[in-house]
Amino acid sequence: MNAQISDKTVGRLSLYRRLLSNLLREKEEEFVFSHRLARAAGVTAAQVRRDMMVIGYNGSPKKGYAIGDLIESIGYFLDAPGVQTVALVGVGNLGRAILTYFAGRRPNLKIVAVFDNDPNKAGTVISGCRCYAMQDMPEVFKEKKVNTAIVTVPASQAQSVADTLVAAGVRGLLNFAPVNLRVPVSVYVEDMDITTSLEKAAFFARCRMAS
Amino acid sequence: MNAQISDKTVGRLSLYRRLLSNLLREKEEEFVFSHRLARAAGVTAAQVRRDMMVIGYNGSPKKGYAIGDLIESIGYFLDAPGVQTVALVGVGNLGRAILTYFAGRRPNLKIVAVFDNDPNKAGTVISGCRCYAMQDMPEVFKEKKVNTAIVTVPASQAQSVADTLVAAGVRGLLNFAPVNLRVPVSVYVEDMDITTSLEKAAFFARCRMAS
DNA sequence: GTAACGCTGTGATTTATATCACAATGCACT
């Protein structure tokens, strides 16, 4: 795919798209200026314009960006043609919460299967998703063409789950386990470490108290 | 507090600490080399040494870093003296999952109160935390000296909740709502946007498939 | 006692990321 597109840029594009959708729905506006979108996203106007450059979308001076077109352009850039399927591994509290959160949210990014090593859960349906046993992974992934997975298992199991996922053909991981997953360079890992994030918030809260 | 300590560094320190604790518990080792810790954390050895500089911890050549001492030094740097209290706002699926996740995990960073605007929940106890009504915030925060909060409310309510929190004296926020919170510069916000993260993972998964 | 090794600590450098600043553009108003 594209030459060298940064992590950060992709994240902002995803955010822009959601903000734009809200704008379109709530305000019924048709155009938006870079500084307006920037303020909503918490970045600078120049940053927004640079990101537009990356996806090759052109606004018009004096009018700004056509919201509908822009959403479509971002989608064209970010999304797979058709529906992209995702699996979730580890149906604990967090896994279930995330499953519920995404149920029917983004139409073209769909959680189609969940896995757990508790044999009692296999065969059941959780938030509209069929739960499978771990060993069914290769088969299910092949059938449903899954290439992205969410990992919500305990830290101790995360690496072996990641290995299984990679072996089954997954190339993108969203990892909630507080460990650094060792994967081939051909696999992308996005870490969400809640403990670290909370400790950061707590640390800087104290810093700000002092000043 | 300290001059100019970066976000990223604080995050890594938090991670190092957890890795070191595991090392101490599992392997019974006493010293660790920068390259070993680096590999576990998924960063370079130079990065680890630079981070040690920041907290002013000195290892010894040939032996490395004394794990016990280092954990203590990181704690001395990151943690409040005594217990730091945290509140959680929004007891939906995600809020409950996070509450359970943190219950009794880090001894000196404790969720001591939860808030929800559902009047039926006020007065109940969820995962060992008393649930209060929104309007009790100033009082509870003052009594329990809360300066950090986790926001797990729907996007539409996030800004007004943030305003209330800031007014009640909170200086650090861990925000799960997919919106950019507008807060004074004296308040630190750490965003965890699950949707964006999943879209990033999905995007790069496709990129890697192509190559 | 001393020589050799491998690690730490850190200045210098590179790379990534964000901002600045301004020419080019096209709409609005006359």
Added chain:
DNA sequence: AGTGCATTGTGATATAAATCACAGCGTTAC
């Protein structure tokens, strides 16, 4: 049609973050 003006697109620049590379030192081996 022409002028003014606020906005875009983007090269140049600044800032932040990570890496390199090597001097200095403690440990170990002999």
